[in-house]
Structures are given as C-alpha cells and as structure tokens.
Amino acid sequence: MYTNKDVLNKQKDPPTFDLRREMASEKKVLGFEEVSQHNKTKDCWLIISGKVYDVTPFMDDHPGGDEVLLSSTGKDATNDFEDVGHSDTARDMMEKYYIGEIDSSTVPATRTYVAPVQPAYNQDKTPEFIIKILQFLVPILILGLALVVRQYTKKE
Known part of the structure; x- marks a missing residue:
C-alpha cells in the first residue's frame, strides 16, 4: 500500500x-x-x-x-x-x-468503391415497355376477337 x-x-x-x-x-x-x-x-x-x-x-x-x-x-x-x-x-x-x-x-491502400459498369438504359428492353405494349395490344385483340365472333354469329 x-x-x-x-x-x-x-x-x-x-x-x-x-x-x-x-x-x-x-x-x-x-x-x-x-x-x-x-x-x-x-x-x-x-x-x-x-x-x-x-x-x-x-x-x-x-x-x-x-x-x-x-x-x-x-x-x-x-x-x-x-x-x-x-x-x-x-x-x-x-x-x-x-x-x-x-x-x-x-498497410494496403484503402479500397475505393468502384461502381459496376452497367449498359446504357434502353427504354425498349425494360419490363415497363412490355407492359405498355400489352396495354395497347390486348384491347385491340379483344376488339378484333369480338368483331370476328359477331361476324361469325351473323352468318348462321
């Protein structure tokens, strides 16, 4: 002590x-x-x-x-x-x-973040583009099918 x-x-x-x-x-x-x-x-x-x-x-x-x-x-x-x-x-x-x-x-140099290389944005290859096409084509196909059915039922 x-x-x-x-x-x-x-x-x-x-x-x-x-x-x-x-x-x-x-x-x-x-x-x-x-x-x-x-x-x-x-x-x-x-x-x-x-x-x-x-x-x-x-x-x-x-x-x-x-x-x-x-x-x-x-x-x-x-x-x-x-x-x-x-x-x-x-x-x-x-x-x-x-x-x-x-x-x-x-000590190794600190690594800096490098963003991965991505291809340029192509609007025509996105899922949103496919949905837009379907929103346009489906009503046209339904209308066309309705007209065909109407024509077919009139002839009989």
Whole structure:
C-alpha cells in the first residue's frame, strides 16, 4: 500500500503504472501481414488508428457479438470503429488490449468503391415497355376477337 509519505518521498509508482510505462517504452511495431493472420474467434487482432489491439479476451463480451469484431480483421478497422460511435468508456477499455503499433508502410491502400459498369438504359428492353405494349395490344385483340365472333354469329 502506498501512503502520502511515499508520494512525498517520490517513491516508485504502483506496479501497474510501471507495467504501462514498460509497455509504452517497448512499442512493438507489427506488419500488416502478421496482424491480418489473427482473424479467428480464439485469436483476433484489430488495427484502429494505427495501433494494434489483441481483442481475443473481449470477443465474448463485445455488445455487438464476435462477428462484428471478426468482420473488421485483416484491414484498418478505424472507420468501422468510429462509425459505431463508441463511448469514452469503450475507448478507455482499449488500452488493456493494446499490443503495438502497425507499420503503416505495410498497410494496403484503402479500397475505393468502384461502381459496376452497367449498359446504357434502353427504354425498349425494360419490363415497363412490355407492359405498355400489352396495354395497347390486348384491347385491340379483344376488339378484333369480338368483331370476328359477331361476324361469325351473323352468318348462321
């Protein structure tokens, strides 16, 4: 137990602070390939804001389920994380899962959405066009059929 006397004598911080300092001074730099291999429920690492987190112990406790975390592996999950709008408490929790920094030169460029190439709109080949033709032809066919039936019944 630490007392005010210890603080005044500038004694060492509690062991937990020493451990954090040790981890901070040993910033491990990880490559994207290495991080992307950790993409399973029992071994899950995420890249968020240039930092790597081993979230394996948190998989069962994550409010969105483990599928959400697994879907963010193998890529920079910063946008996924920010889009959800995590609380300050959630951000503070991340510290205990921190394992190192990502080597940004190994992270592939983010993919931009490319719309699929579609043929030009052809009004004559749409289902609406067929319906319009039928709306015109069916009444004409009924009228023609009525005239034929009328002619046929008059002759007898």
